[in-house]
Amino acid sequence: MGKWGYVGMLAFTVAGSFWLEVVFKVRVLKRITRALRAIAPIVLLFLIWDAVAIKHGDWFFDSKQILGIFGPFHIPLEEYLFFLVVPLAAIMTIEAVRRVKRDKSDWLIGDEE
Amino acid sequence: MSYTFTAIAFVAASIFFDLKITKIGLLRRRAFWTSYAIILPFQLLTNWWLTSRNIVMYRSGAIIGVRIAAAPLEDLLFGFALILGVLSMWVRLGKRS
Numbered sequence: 001m002g003k004w005g006y007v008g009m010l011a012f013t014v015a016g017s018f019w020l021e022v023v024f025k026v027r028v029l030k031r032i033t034r035a036l037r038a039i040a041p042i043v044l045l046f047l048i049w050d051a052v053a054i055k056h057g058d059w060f061f062d063s064k065q066i067l068g069i070f071g072p073f074h075i076p077l078e079e080y081l082f083f084l085v086v087p088l089a090a091i092m093t094i095e096a097v098r099r100v101k102r103d104k105s106d107w108l109i110g111d112e113e
Numbered sequence: 114m115s116y117t118f119t120a121i122a123f124v125a126a127s128i129f130f131d132l133k134i135t136k137i138g139l140l141r142r143r144a145f146w147t148s149y150a151i152i153l154p155f156q157l158l159t160n161w162w163l164t165s166r167n168i169v170m171y172r173s174g175a176i177i178g179v180r181i182a183a184a185p186l187e188d189l190l191f192g193f194a195l196i197l198g199v200l201s202m203w204v205r206l207g208k209r210s
Binding site for chain 1: 152155172198204
């Protein structure tokens, strides 16, 4: 895998979730503005945490297994993509669950009205 | 144990956010826990990939030292807080439209 090691994990997450958009018609990518508005404020807090943890050396990355592209605060590109791909996968998952369980009142999640 | 303490704080904040800020209460909904049960094995698998291959490494003083599938226990708290926060916000935004 070499420098694609971390990217491989991201690709696996995309492959494991984005098919829900097609097969279960979860319409998350079609509502990408709402998705990004949900993700951005939460992920901002996690990126601050990430930046502080990296600065303190709480966690660190094998420079041979990442692409070596860094964004602000010395956070690798893969980390920024992680905080986009993983939340999207989570939203697709709950939308797929509700789609399977539609019309069942005890499976509502709160935005039906 | 800075990762440990921050992870616990983020979990507490995400619970507060879901129950008191968005007032969605995903924590009380079957659809959330079913989704989390689907996501968790994938998190364990992808975490195992990142940690067992030493793509991501942790300072031993930052974690409590308990590992599950190669990854620090704290990663599970991190993942839970991220997912709960994002999903609660996602549902909250859906109420307006």
